[in-house]
Amino acid sequence: MRDMTGSITKKKKKKSSDTVIMDAIVYTLITIFCLFCLIPFMMLIATSFETEVNILREGYKLWPSKFTTEAYRTIFKTGQIFKAYGVTIFTSIAGTLLSMVVTVLLAYPLSLKKVKYRTQVTFFIYFTMLFNGGLVPTYLLISKYLNLRDNIWVLIIPILLNPWNMFMMKNFFRSIPEELSEAAYIDGANDLKILTKVILPVSVPGIATISLFYALGYWNQWYNAMLYIDDKSLYPLQYYIMNLTRSIDSIKEMARMTGQAFASLPSNSIRMATAVVTIGPVIFFYPFVQKYFTSGIMVGSIKG
Amino acid sequence: MDTGMIQEKMKNQRKGAPGIGKELIKNRLLYSMMLIGVLWTAVFAYIPMGGLIVAFKKFSYSDGILKSPWAGIDNFKFLFLNKDLFNITFNTVWLNVLFIVFSTSVSVLLALMFTEVKSKIYKKLTQSVAIIPYFISWAVVAMFLQGFLGDRGLINQFIRQLGGDSVAFYNTDTYWRFILVLLRIWQGAGFGTIIYIATITGFDAEVYEAAKIDGANRFQLISKLTLPMLKTTIIMLTLMSIGNIFRGDFGMIYALVGDNSMIYRTTDVIDTYVYRALRTNSNLGFSTAVSFYQSAVGFCIVLASNWLTRKVEPDSALF
Numbered sequence: 001m002r003d004m005t006g007s008i009t010k011k012k013k014k015k016s017s018d019t020v021i022m023d024a025i026v027y028t029l030i031t032i033f034c035l036f037c038l039i040p041f042m043m044l045i046a047t048s049f050e051t052e053v054n055i056l057r058e059g060y061k062l063w064p065s066k067f068t069t070e071a072y073r074t075i076f077k078t079g080q081i082f083k084a085y086g087v088t089i090f091t092s093i094a095g096t097l098l099s100m101v102v103t104v105l106l107a108y109p110l111s112l113k114k115v116k117y118r119t120q121v122t123f124f125i126y127f128t129m130l131f132n133g134g135l136v137p138t139y140l141l142i143s144k145y146l147n148l149r150d151n152i153w154v155l156i157i158p159i160l161l162n163p164w165n166m167f168m169m170k171n172f173f174r175s176i177p178e179e180l181s182e183a184a185y186i187d188g189a190n191d192l193k194i195l196t197k198v199i200l201p202v203s204v205p206g207i208a209t210i211s212l213f214y215a216l217g218y219w220n221q222w223y224n225a226m227l228y229i230d231d232k233s234l235y236p237l238q239y240y241i242m243n244l245t246r247s248i249d250s251i252k253e254m255a256r257m258t259g260q261a262f263a264s265l266p267s268n269s270i271r272m273a274t275a276v277v278t279i280g281p282v283i284f285f286y287p288f289v290q291k292y293f294t295s296g297i298m299v300g301s302i303k304g
Numbered sequence: 305m306d307t308g309m310i311q312e313k314m315k316n317q318r319k320g321a322p323g324i325g326k327e328l329i330k331n332r333l334l335y336s337m338m339l340i341g342v343l344w345t346a347v348f349a350y351i352p353m354g355g356l357i358v359a360f361k362k363f364s365y366s367d368g369i370l371k372s373p374w375a376g377i378d379n380f381k382f383l384f385l386n387k388d389l390f391n392i393t394f395n396t397v398w399l400n401v402l403f404i405v406f407s408t409s410v411s412v413l414l415a416l417m418f419t420e421v422k423s424k425i426y427k428k429l430t431q432s433v434a435i436i437p438y439f440i441s442w443a444v445v446a447m448f449l450q451g452f453l454g455d456r457g458l459i460n461q462f463i464r465q466l467g468g469d470s471v472a473f474y475n476t477d478t479y480w481r482f483i484l485v486l487l488r489i490w491q492g493a494g495f496g497t498i499i500y501i502a503t504i505t506g507f508d509a510e511v512y513e514a515a516k517i518d519g520a521n522r523f524q525l526i527s528k529l530t531l532p533m534l535k536t537t538i539i540m541l542t543l544m545s546i547g548n549i550f551r552g553d554f555g556m557i558y559a560l561v562g563d564n565s566m567i568y569r570t571t572d573v574i575d576t577y578v579y580r581a582l583r584t585n586s587n588l589g590f591s592t593a594v595s596f597y598q599s600a601v602g603f604c605i606v607l608a609s610n611w612l613t614r615k616v617e618p619d620s621a622l623f
Binding site (some may be wrong): 029 | 347607
């Protein structure tokens with residue numbers, strides 16, 4: 001709609017001076033902000049292709065002066081990253097699917113006026129966003145009473161349902177006109193059938209957005225791994241990265257596995273290369289879901 | 305407080321109200337759909353709330369929550385006499401205030417600028433770039449931060465080039481509020497524009513045309529029309545963030561600061577403190593007392609911010 005005001009300006013043919021100044025300011029500031037966003041990525045990529053000698057002598061780079069893929073070869077040779085990748089891919093896919101099932105099954109009935117006790121259930125869920133038991137009781141529940149330590153499901157189950165996402169999904173369902181499902185009711189379809197055959201097909205933007213939020217949560221999590229996982233073969237990517245950032249031990253471990261001398265290992269570029277390998281899929285998938293993003297977020301955040 | 309009690313109460317409500325069985329039978333498919341979500345919430349949200357009684361116990365891991373001996377309010381006495389309490393409370397609130405103020409300002413400013421861009425390709429490209437950092441985990445941010453702030457990092461290279469001495473950022477607490485705010489803007493400001501841009505696009509075009517005919521220039525359109533109309537959205541989102549002001553961003557702060565005690569003075573928040581207490585201190589009762597204090601005060605703040613919201617904009621109040 002604001003584009004219309006733009007076309008009116010064009011009709012006048014002559015650009016007033018405030019338009020020129022405004023354009024100059026706007027384009028410059030936006031470009032600066034985008035550079036600010038991109039510089040860390042440039043640094044990660046450049047340093048990951050730089051030789052260790054140059055990093056030690058000259059420091060981190062925005063542009064590699066000598067191009068080498070040694071860091072990447074070392075990462076792939078040790079294979080540790082594949083294990084971490086496997087854990088993360090499994091938890092991201094299984095987790096997102098399960099979370100979506102639970103979320104949709106809870107959100108859909110809550111969006112229907114005919115469900116009489118929806119307010120009570122809504123409050124039951126909503127209250128957990130206002131008040132929570134905090135770290136220690138949750139920790140005791142999961143490690144002592146449910147015995148989920150060093151179990152891959154501990155990376156999924158404790159974050160299975162996100163109330164915030166669930167309410168966004170509910171608001172999205174509410175925005176669907178009731179007439180759509182009425183016809184199906186008359187034909188004798190039950191609620192589950194209506195959900196899968198009528199509601200879900202028209203909810204693609206909402207489903208895509210919420211799935212993306214869940215997937216991102218699973219992909220980027222390290223918190224539960226830090227609390228509940230000791231077994232290194234169950235480390236997800238992000239926790240693997242954190243250990244790589246923090247401790248020299250994980251680099252030593254890599255030296256042992258590749259049979260290289262510790263000192264000759266390109267530890268700085270390995271770190272950056274690992275980060276690049278981690279964020280790769282996120283950047284890759286992002287354009288595919290981006291088109292649903294705005295509509296999904298907007299409809300979902302309208303209060304219902 | 306206890307899960308059992310809440311479920312019991314809900315059951316009683318169900319039994320008590322007329323026609324409750326009828327309703328459950330009539331919509332049995334819909335109610336059973338909700339069952340997994342409700343059960344999950346009962347176990348993973350309500351049981352830990354009950355677990356807060358650990359704060360009143362002299363907890364031993366082998367005895368468990370119920371069998372550990374009571375400690376009265378000893379854990380709380382210990383907490384309120386603790387000199388760290390003021391610091392972690394202050395840092396939690398102050399960092400959140402800084403995050404809210406700066407992220408919101410940058411987001412609104414960016415959104416205003418994005419809507420002024422006419423080139424569709426440029427707009428799409430820059431918006432995508434501005435949102436990307438939102439998808440990067442703090443673990444990765446912690447890693448690239450070393451490439452900027454470390455001794456061989458880009459910033460120290462730059463300082464040395466200008467003839468200055470390297471700055472030991474990881475040993476100097478004074479820089480860290482600024483660093484955290486900057487990273488928060490990097491990560492979230494672009495994503496934050498989505499909702500503002502969508503709001504601005506929804507404004508009535510006729511109002512703008514009328515103002516144009518009256519001779520308003522673009523600066524005036526923004527300051528006299530767009531900003532005032534955007535005010536409600538800004539206030540709403542800010543009030544919602546204020547509700548969470550007593551919750552530190554553990555994911556961000558622990559990933560970036562970790563166990564670097566040199567910079568705790570400006571960065572340690574309640575959540576990181578609780579985690580360290582859990583890990584290093586055998587007295588779980590004490591760390592639970594800190595959580596209890598956080599949850600209780602946080603709850604009051606949510607209620608207060610909602611009360612304020614209802615005064616400002618009744619439609620947007622959460623309850």
